Amino acid sequence: MRQSCHRLLEHQQAGGEEPPLYSPIDQISVVPEHVAREGGGKLTRYAPTEEDEATLRELLLSLQRQVSVMSMNLSAKLDDLQRGDRQLETTVALCEIRTQLQELTKSVESCQSEVSEVKRDMVAIKQELDTVQQVKEEIEELREYVDRLEEHSQRRKLRLLEQGLTFFLSYAILAAVLGMLQFGYNTGVINAPGKNIANFMKDVYKNRYGMDLHDDTVNRLYSIAVSIFAIGGMLGGFSGGMIANRFGRKGGLLLNNILGISGASLMGFTKISHCYELLIFGRFIIGVNCGLNTSLVPMYISEIAPLNLRGGLGTVNQLAVTVGLLLSQVLGIEQILGTDDGWPILLGLAICPAILQLILLPACPESPRYLLITRQWEEEARRALRRLRASNQVEEDIEEMRAEERAQQAEASISMRELLCSPTLRAPLLIGVVMQLSQQLSGINAVFYYSTILFTSSGLTDESAKFATMGIGAIMVGMTLVSLPLMDRTGRRTLHLYGLGGMFIFSIFITISFLIKEMIDWMSYLSVVSTLSFVVFFAVGPGSIPWLITAELFSQGPRPSAMAIAVLVNWMANFVVGIGFPTMKALLENYTFLPFSVFLAIFWIFTYKKVPETKNKTFEEILALFRNSNGSVRTVVGWGRGGAAAAAAAAAAVPGHGQRLTMGDRCACATRRAHQGGRQLLVSWTEATGGGPRIYHYHTTNVLNRCD
Numbered sequence: 092m093r094q095s096c097h098r099l100l101e102h103q104q105a106g107g108e109e110p111p112l113y114s115p116i117d118q119i120s121v122v123p124e125h126v127a128r129e130g131g132g133k134l135t136r137y138a139p140t141e142e143d144e145a146t147l148r149e150l151l152l153s154l155q156r157q158v159s160v161m162s163m164n165l166s167a168k169l170d171d172l173q174r175g176d177r178q179l180e181t182t183v184a185l186c187e188i189r190t191q192l193q194e195l196t197k198s199v200e201s202c203q204s205e206v207s208e209v210k211r212d213m214v215a216i217k218q219e220l221d222t223v224q225q226v227k228e229e230i231e232e233l234r235e236y237v238d239r240l241e242e243h244s245q246r247r248k249l250r251l252l253e254q255g256l257t258f259f260l261s262y263a264i265l266a267a268v269l270g271m272l273q274f275g276y277n278t279g280v281i282n283a284p285g286k287n288i289a290n291f292m293k294d295v296y297k298n299r300y301g302m303d304l305h306d307d308t309v310n311r312l313y314s315i316a317v318s319i320f321a322i323g324g325m326l327g328g329f330s331g332g333m334i335a336n337r338f339g340r341k342g343g344l345l346l347n348n349i350l351g352i353s354g355a356s357l358m359g360f361t362k363i364s365h366c367y368e369l370l371i372f373g374r375f376i377i378g379v380n381c382g383l384n385t386s387l388v389p390m391y392i393s394e395i396a397p398l399n400l401r402g403g404l405g406t407v408n409q410l411a412v413t414v415g416l417l418l419s420q421v422l423g424i425e426q427i428l429g430t431d432d433g434w435p436i437l438l439g440l441a442i443c444p445a446i447l448q449l450i451l452l453p454a455c456p457e458s459p460r461y462l463l464i465t466r467q468w469e470e471e472a473r474r475a476l477r478r479l480r481a482s483n484q485v486e487e488d489i490e491e492m493r494a495e496e497r498a499q500q501a502e503a504s505i506s507m508r509e510l511l512c513s514p515t516l517r518a519p520l521l522i523g524v525v526m527q528l529s530q531q532l533s534g535i536n537a538v539f540y541y542s543t544i545l546f547t548s549s550g551l552t553d554e555s556a557k558f559a560t561m562g563i564g565a566i567m568v569g570m571t572l573v574s575l576p577l578m579d580r581t582g583r584r585t586l587h588l589y590g591l592g593g594m595f596i597f598s599i600f601i602t603i604s605f606l607i608k609e610m611i612d613w614m615s616y617l618s619v620v621s622t623l624s625f626v627v628f629f630a631v632g633p634g635s636i637p638w639l640i641t642a643e644l645f646s647q648g649p650r651p652s653a654m655a656i657a658v659l660v661n662w663m664a665n666f667v668v669g670i671g672f673p674t675m676k677a678l679l680e681n682y683t684f685l686p687f688s689v690f691l692a693i694f695w696i697f698t699y700k701k702v703p704e705t706k707n708k709t710f711e712e713i714l715a716l717f718r719n720s721n722g723s724v725r726t727v728v729g730w731g732r733g734g735a736a737a738a739a740a741a742a743a744a745v746p747g748h749g750q751r752l753t754m755g756d757r758c759a760c761a762t763r764r765a766h767q768g769g770r771q772l773l774v775s776w777t778e779a780t781g782g783g784p785r786i787y788h789y790h791t792t793n794v795l796n797r798c799d
């Protein structure tokens with residue numbers, strides 16, 4: 092209070108302006124006289140002194156003076172206002188001004204708060220700019236690292252492409268393809284001794300029941316013995332995937348020989364035991380054995396073959412089939428084993444490939460891919476590779492397998508259901524299945540099973556027809572051999588297109604020759620030449636490519652299940668053609684081959700549009716072909732624990748997608764709890780020590796398994 096009075100006096104003594112109307116009075120009334128406020132706001136009692144009283148008196152006088160001045164001022168102003176004509180207008184204007192002043196004050200306040208917000212934002216932006224700069228630098232580093240990685244993998248691939256055929260690799264291939272030879276042999280072996288087997292059935296029936304077996308019943312029994320082989324094949328082919336995962340590729344093949352030996356023995360002992368049921372059962376068992384072989388052998392070969400030889404070595408599958416077929420044709424002629432006494436030996440000879448494989452295969456290594464990716468036995472895989480490559484430098488192969496493993500999200504194996512439901516695997520599965528269909532629905536087995544009848548019906552004598560049939564077998568072997576080196580040079584897709592195209596043209600020629608053979612004599616030769624050419628083109632592509640490409644289209648996890656489905660389809664189509672062709676021939680007569688021409692045209696278009704080239708591509712690259720067509724797979728490199736830098740790098744590597752890389756996905760791959768399908772972003776990486784660079788593989792869509 093005392094201070095306030097002093098200040099007021101000082102102000103007046105200094106000749107200050109007329110004080111505002113409200114302030115001195117307000118100040119005086121703020122605090123009661125007997126109370127004063129000290130520093131810190133604490134209230135204390137106040138006792139006035141004489142000096143204070145004098146000051147107060149002075150102050151009161153000055154206040155009185157001021158009040159009178161103010162009242163004079165006021166009354167002067169009021170008079171002015173009352174005198175003025177525009178008193179009302181002025182009041183209104185003052186009110187308006189006051190309102191505007193209030194609004195102005197409000198806007199100033201809001202401006203103030205906006206300014207402080209902007210200030211805050213600017214600080215945040217600055218921080219973000221710093222982060223962006225940092226991220227930019229990191230991306231630059233990452234880019235350099237990716238370039239280096241790419242260079243490294245390019246060099247690795249070049250080295251992989253330089254690998255050669257070693258003695259041990261050839262030995263392992265030879266031991267394995269005995270299974271495919273078994274398949275070819277048993278496919279053809281039943282044709283030549285057809286009449287002898289029918290006679291045997293009649294004799295047994297007569298001995299058993301004392302009456303003659305009707306020709307129709309004999310034919311039915313014989314056709315059961317022929318076709319039950321394919322039923323066994325379907326069963327074996329379908330179980331191939333499961334066996335391959337459970338016992339390994341080599342393990343499965345070794346076990347399968349038990350079936351081979353049993354089936355061959357049953358067939359071989361059919362005559363001695365006077366029991367044609369044994370023949371039927373034996374054919375079924377050997378069918379299961381061959382079905383398993385068609386699944387396991389191509390899988391084993393594609394997994395042990397070096398990248399640059401995979402096509403050629405895959406063709407050895409079909410080479411073995413054709414050799415088996417030719418062997419059965421040659422041994423089945425009347426001069427050798429195609430007789431009443433010889434046929435059980437002919438059928439029983441199927442024991443030879445099984446025993447030979449049992450002897451040769453144990454020395455071969457298990458598939459290194461199976462050991463490393465499916466079993467995670469790295470040392471064993473390394474040992475197997477060292478033997479197959481005849482070198483201690485196998486790190487390139489190991490790295491390539493690891494890359495395949497990463498690309499398939501570390502899935503050791505994928506069930507049949509998962510395979511069928513996976514959107515990513517749908518495309519390769521469809522291609523695999525259509526490729527198998529293109530082999531069987533091309534009509535090749537119509538030629539094989541019924542070539543002799545076809546030739547005689549187009550005018551050749553029985554004798555020449557038999558030799559023409561054998562010629563087909565020989566041409567098939569020769570042409571498959573010719574196609575072998577082309578597979579890794581020309582490429583699978585190109586050869587398949589040539590093969591299907593040629594078959595299409597010659598299937599038309601076959602139909603033409605059937606149609607005009609009655610008019611022109613030499614047309615019978617046109618039918619033989621057309622059929623031989625048909626077979627030549629089959630050997631160029633559709634004979635071998637479906638076997639090898641199905642194994643190539645899939646990585647380690649889904650490969651066994653995919654092979655099982657594709658092989659099942661192959662056997663089913665084989666069965667349908669075998670069973671259906673006689674009826675088709677009866678119905679369509681000279682136009683019998685026309686449906687095959689239509690199928691061939693469809694398969695050609697499909698191959699042209701959908702089948703990718705797999706020549707010289709690693710399994711990881713093939714996998715990426717399908718992922719990229721469906722979504723995208725990228726590899727980026729992140730630092731340490733990931734975070735913003737890795738996320739930004741990932742986002743930068745998927746231009747246009749805009750997906751965010753969430754580090755939460757990391758646990759996904761570790762736990763591997765599988766969910767089906769779905770579009771999502773998935774991340775996996777290799778662990779690196781000491782916070783160094785890490786490789787992230789991520790797919791933006793259609794991943795097989797979602798993990799959380």
Ligand SMILES: OC[C@H]1O[C@](O)(CO)[C@@H](O)[C@@H]1O
Binds near residue numbers: 409412535539
């Ligand atoms: O070589 C002809 C043979 O090849 C196969 O297509 C298997 O690859 C068999 O179905 C056919 O009898």
